[in-house]
Amino acid sequence: MSGSARNDLVGIIADLKDSFRAYAMHPACVDVAFIGNTSGQYPSTPGLMVDFDAFVFVAEMNRAAGQPLAGLRERWTDICNARAIDFELRVVEGPYKPPVAILHRPVFVVHLGVFTESLYLAAPPLKRWAWRKYICEREPGRLARMAPPRPTLAEFVTGPKGLRERCAAIEAGSVEMTEWLLPDLQTRSFLITQDEANFVECCFAYAANTARNHARTLGLGEADQLANVEFFSWYDETVFRSPELVDLMNDKAACRDRGFVVEIAHARSLALRYMRTLEQHLTRCS
Numbered sequence: 001m002s003g004s005a006r007n008d009l010v011g012i013i014a015d016l017k018d019s020f021r022a023y024a025m026h027p028a029c030v031d032v033a034f035i036g037n038t039s040g041q042y043p044s045t046p047g048l049m050v051d052f053d054a055f056v057f058v059a060e061m062n063r064a065a066g067q068p069l070a071g072l073r074e075r076w077t078d079i080c081n082a083r084a085i086d087f088e089l090r091v092v093e094g095p096y097k098p099p100v101a102i103l104h105r106p107v108f109v110v111h112l113g114v115f116t117e118s119l120y121l122a123a124p125p126l127k128r129w130a131w132r133k134y135i136c137e138r139e140p141g142r143l144a145r146m147a148p149p150r151p152t153l154a155e156f157v158t159g160p161k162g163l164r165e166r167c168a169a170i171e172a173g174s175v176e177m178t179e180w181l182l183p184d185l186q187t188r189s190f191l192i193t194q195d196e197a198n199f200v201e202c203c204f205a206y207a208a209n210t211a212r213n214h215a216r217t218l219g220l221g222e223a224d225q226l227a228n229v230e231f232f233s234w235y236d237e238t239v240f241r242s243p244e245l246v247d248l249m250n251d252k253a254a255c256r257d258r259g260f261v262v263e264i265a266h267a268r269s270l271a272l273r274y275m276r277t278l279e280q281h282l283t284r285c286s
Contacts, residue, residue, distance in 0.1 A: 008083070009046040009106060013038070016110070019072055020054055024137045028065040030057040033136040033143060035113075041133060042227040047256030048103045055113045055134075057120070057142070061185045065114070070183040073110075080108055091185070094177030095205030099198040103259040114180055117146070124160040125151050126213050133224050156217040157282055163214075166206040167275040170268060175202045194268060197260040203271040204252040207245055210275055211235050228253070240281065245274040 017034060024032040035053040037044035058065035073089040080087035088098055089110035097109060120128070125148040132147035139145075157163045169175045173194035180187055192199050208228070215223035215235060222234055232249040236242055248270040251262045 009050055009085075012080070012083075012085070012108065013046065013050065013052060016052060016076060016108075019076070020056075021137055023056070023068055023072060026068050028058055028060075028062075028068065030059055030117075031136045031138045031142055032056055033131075033134045035131065035134055039134050041224070044227065048106050049097070049100070049256055049259070050106060050108045052108060052110045053112075054110070055115065055120075055131075055136075055143075057115055057117065057136075059116070061114065061116060061119070061180065063184045066180075066183040066185040069112070069114075073182065076108075076110075089182075091180040091182065092177055093179075094175060094192075095202050096177055096192075097198045097201040097260075099196050100259045101197045102261060103257065114185065120146055124162075125149075125155060126159060126161050129216060130209075130213065130224075150219065151213075151217050153217050153282060153286070156213055157279065163210055163275060163279055163282075166210060167272065167279065170203055170206055170271050170275070173199070173268070175199070175206075194264055197264070199264050200255070200260045200262050200267045203264075203267040204248065204255075207248055207271040207274055208232075208252070210278065211240075211245060214278065215239055240278060242274045242277065244270045244277075248274065 017038070020032050020034075023029055033055040034040070035055055036042070037051050038053050056065075056069070069089070069091075076089070077087045084105050086105065086107040087110070088107065089112065090096060091112045091114045093113065096111060098107060100107060115123075128143075128147050129151055132144045134143050136142040151159065155162065175192045176189055177192065178187055178189055192202055211232065212223045218239070220239065222231065226234060228249065232246060236246050248267060251267060251270075255262060
């Protein structure tokens with residue numbers, strides 16, 4: 001991708017963040033937080049598949065909250081289409097990405113979490129502990145206020161969304177996700193299976209989150225400070241040696257500009273070998 005094209009994507013990210021800041025002032029909205037690469041917490045350069053992650057807190061999960069988000073989606077779909085960019089906005093719990101085998105032009109993937117405060121507090125502790133560092137627009141410390149105590153290694157292994165559960169999903173070749181459909185925010189469940197290109201993203205995300213959560217439960221600040229390129233090398237050298245994880249994360253980086261060109265069986269094998277070996281190591285040490 002040329003430098004000017006990359007700069008265009010950076011500009012769109014900034015403008016889209018402004019759209020969400022405006023939504024934060026809507027009467028149905030309580031707050032907005034930018035997550036992951038979108039937050040500025042980690043240095044990030046966009047690839048052809050642009051991750052844009054955000055949380056939206058609302059008073060109620062209803063049409064009053066969802067309709068403005070649907071309008072935002074329609075407006076930005078038109079803006080991006082005019083620039084030869086695909087745009088997708090979905091409210092999904094899970095490591096969703098569109099099943100694009102080969103990228104021919106940029107695609108913006110806006111991955112939203114929409115919560116009431118009670119729904120957020122029901123999220124697994126491992127997730128809320130990881131999210132505690134992100135800053136909200138209206139109440140900056142909201143996510144830190146709603147964070148649990150630091151999870152233990154036992155919770156990391158056996159708790160909800162922990163190592164054992166994620167390993168089982170990749171082994172089964174089927175990851176269940178929940179989507180809140182706009183504009184009414186009604187829910188549906190769907191499966192991403194190992195027959196679909198975007199199952200590769202499930203392998204990437206589950207292995208990557210496992211490594212970061214492992215470091216977090218050990219109290220290591222690098223898990224919340226280092227970008228992917230630095231973090232996985234540091235983790236491999238300092239926390240847990242895994243050439244499989246390093247190879248998988250190199251594949252993940254390549255897919256940002258190419259699409260899901262990695263063979264599904266290869267990604268699944270690398271993720272399982274890393275996670276199974278880590279579980280065996282932690283079982284021996286407990």
